[in-house]
Amino acid sequence: MSLVPAGALVREAAARGRAVAAFNIITLEHAEAVVAGAERTRLPVIIQLSENAVRFRDGRLLPIARAAAACAEAAAVPVGLHLDHVKSADLLRQAADAGFGSVMYDAAHLPYAENLEATRSAADWAHANGLWIEAELGEVGGKDGAAPLDPHAPGARTDPDEARRFVADSGVDALAVAIGSSHAMTSRTAALDHALLARLAKAVDVPLVLHGSSGLPDAELAAAVAGGIRKVNIGTALNVAMTGAIRDHLTTADPRPYLTAARTAMTATTVAMLTALNSSRPVAAVVPGR
Numbered sequence: 001m002s003l004v005p006a007g008a009l010v011r012e013a014a015a016r017g018r019a020v021a022a023f024n025i026i027t028l029e030h031a032e033a034v035v036a037g038a039e040r041t042r043l044p045v046i047i048q049l050s051e052n053a054v055r056f057r058d059g060r061l062l063p064i065a066r067a068a069a070a071c072a073e074a075a076a077v078p079v080g081l082h083l084d085h086v087k088s089a090d091l092l093r094q095a096a097d098a099g100f101g102s103v104m105y106d107a108a109h110l111p112y113a114e115n116l117e118a119t120r121s122a123a124d125w126a127h128a129n130g131l132w133i134e135a136e137l138g139e140v141g142g143k144d145g146a147a148p149l150d151p152h153a154p155g156a157r158t159d160p161d162e163a164r165r166f167v168a169d170s171g172v173d174a175l176a177v178a179i180g181s182s183h184a185m186t187s188r189t190a191a192l193d194h195a196l197l198a199r200l201a202k203a204v205d206v207p208l209v210l211h212g213s214s215g216l217p218d219a220e221l222a223a224a225v226a227g228g229i230r231k232v233n234i235g236t237a238l239n240v241a242m243t244g245a246i247r248d249h250l251t252t253a254d255p256r257p258y259l260t261a262a263r264t265a266m267t268a269t270t271v272a273m274l275t276a277l278n279s280s281r282p283v284a285a286v287v288p289g290r
Helices: 006-015 028-041 051-056 062-073 112-128 160-170 194-203 218-227 236-249 255-277
Strands: 020-024 045-050 078-086 102-105 132-137 174-177 208-210 229-234
Touching: 006 020, 006 045, 006 078, 006 132, 006 229, 020 028, 020 078, 020 255, 028 045, 028 062, 028 078, 028 236, 028 255, 045 051, 045 062, 051 078, 062 078, 102 112, 112 132, 112 160, 132 160, 160 174, 160 194, 174 229, 194 208, 194 218, 218 229, 218 255, 229 236, 236 255
Parallel strands: 020 045, 020 229, 045 078, 078 102, 102 132, 132 174, 174 208, 208 229
Antiparallel strands: none
């Protein structure tokens, strides 16, 4: 139980034809809620910190990373710790010493050749330092306040042939793919390109990752898992639950009542998302990562 490498959780999920949920946190209450939800469902989970979240904390990784690790270590279920959407080489190199077992290096905004070169370098460093590494090909829109990408825009979808080459040439352990989801969606109305997902699952021999999953209905989440997604990133859904609960309970100068309500709401969201992800029947396992 307790803190385990996130990559091991993804590999285990892949071997069983399932997916592990990865929740992005910003505050200690986020981390506590994710662990509580995982314990309630008795399912493993990954706690993620993004570069944006670190920037919010005045650029200091260690305080929130150590708090998240402490929550994981006290958990009654396996919990991984993952550093998400890293673009900064300096932040990447802090990951291992801060207790992370894995990292997502994000160069998807660059042209293919530059993305490959930067990711290959990051993967070499990560593996030399005992880290499992995820990358992205195709661009999942909606991050940093940007509008979702037009589905027909260049790079808005991951090309299976390009994905096969990218994984082989970069050496990454998992690949985040663009198949119709978008970051920062507050309504659950997105629809995935399941035909493209099927082609990607056949083309790529590492676990596939879905970003921007808060905007997907339960049925889409279950279908994504059945179609080959092995790690599902969720962040905005927690923030919607948190801010809604705070609005409803912001009647006192003492922050504890409204933060308690926020944590309870995020726990319920965690339980709901974990339940949705584990509602589909197991499918044939894909080859797990390296």
